[in-house]
Amino acid sequence: MIAVFKELKEIMKERRDARDLLDVVCALIQSSNETWSSRDFYTEAMLEAIRRDASDVVETLVYWFPEATLIVDQDGHNFAQAVWKNRASKIYALILDGNLANHTSLSQESSKVDEHFGNNFLHFAARLGPSRKLDLISCPPFRMQRELQWFKVAQEIVPQGWRTEKNCLRETPDMVFKKEHKDLEIESGEWMKTISNSVTITATLIITVMFASVIQVPGGNDDKGLPNFISQPAFILFQISITLSAAASSIWLLVSIAIITHPLTQDDFLLRLPIAMVIGWVSLFVSAALCMLAFGAALFLLFGTNDPWILGLLASLVALPVILFLYFYSWFMSDAMASFMHSTGHFLIIHYSRRLKLVGRIFI
Structure with a gap:
């Protein structure tokens, strides 16, 4: 952990040094009497900063050279259009804040991008x-x-x-x-339906196992039909885990059915479908984690009541699949x-x- 903080500190120091160096270079060029040199300096630098969404560089260049916002790229697009074309969200946020507009006017005379x-x-x-x-x-x-x-x-x-x-x-x-996003729309719809079909099998299996566990409890029942371990804390944990696991799997099952059967439109991808996917994946993760917790509780009831050290071993084994799930699907949660x-x-x-x-x- 200390090594991570040291590395992060070094990265931040390098970024500060880079900004300081850029300020020094800009000051030297601005102090030059050759006006063409400054224009030649900031044009390519500004375009590359827009392509990389380097908001710090753009803000520094605009501070030293307000006319840098009047650049035109190789396709004939002005500053604002280049920001949009390159999906430069950080630079766009600067425009929203007015940080760039304080230095120059970016309004365009023509309403047409392509005459x-x-x-x-x-x-x-x-x-x-x-x-x-x-x-x-x-x-x-x-x-x-x-x-x-x-x-x-x-x-x-x-x-x-x-x-x-x-x-x-x-x-x-x-x-x-x-028209431009037709292929992406088809790819997105197919991806969602394929994932939903695949994971539906997993959710169905979890629900089946959880319902079976309600009937066939660990340790069996006594003469009155009550579970033998009903007074044990681990048994209460087992019952709560299988109930919540079945409920979470049912949520994913309903989400999957909705995705598979509902005709998808482009506007659905703005909020409805991404939210449904997040709810589905979170519920599946919770269901799998609770399923493993119930499994560990059942094993502890059967074999570990007299050996507390088994609890640590079971906890490690139960946590392993959960950690692997988070590791392999971290890309989805990141997106x-x-x-x-x-x-x-x-x-x-x-x-x-x-x-x-x-x-x-x-x-x-």
Whole structure:
């Protein structure tokens, strides 16, 4: 643990040193009398920072060179469009905060991103994000959710009429989004249904075993039909575990049936399906953990009542599958947490932001 903190401290020190070095370089270039040198310096640096979503670098460059926000990339996109194209969420958060707008005006004169095809900014925002960004999210449904989040934010910051405006191909922004994300939508739907089908078997087996355990309790029953270990704390733990495990598995079973039978639409991936998947996976994890706990309690009742040291051994054996479950499926929970962080963070704050009109001017 100490080694981890030392490594983290070194990383933070390196980042501070890098920012200090950038400040020194910017100060030297700004003090130069050659105006072309500063423009040549910050253009590629700014574009690369946008591609990498390096908000610290962008903020530093804009502080020293406010005109850096007037750059145009190789595709002819301005600063705001480049931020959106590269899904640079950290830099976008700076724009929301007004940190960048304090230094320069980012408003655009033209309402069209592509004059040849009549695309407005919402058509532009409807395009599929860069693969290098999407590949960072391992689950296709969460990729689809992230793309929907960006598109919904874009709808909030543009004039109302742009939502139904058609380009030269007679396509509205919604039509462009559906076309661009058709393959991702199919992949996400198939992924969810495949996972649901597979895990449904596991949930059904857990429910079956738990119901059987209610009837055939460890230690058997006495002449009155009561369990022999009814007064033992381990038996109470066993009963509580099998009850909650069966309930948790039933939740996942219901979620799976809903996913398999319900016709999936793109809007479902914004909240309904990701939430259902998280609830399902959490319930499955809880069910599996409680199942192992009930198994350990039953073994302790049968073999360990006179040997307390067995309790430690059983606890280790019960914890092992749970730890392995967390290890092998940590990628899913990581994607889920990141997705909901975006949902509850600056992707939703725009609905309540007092700077909504400012943001609209920035991206228009």
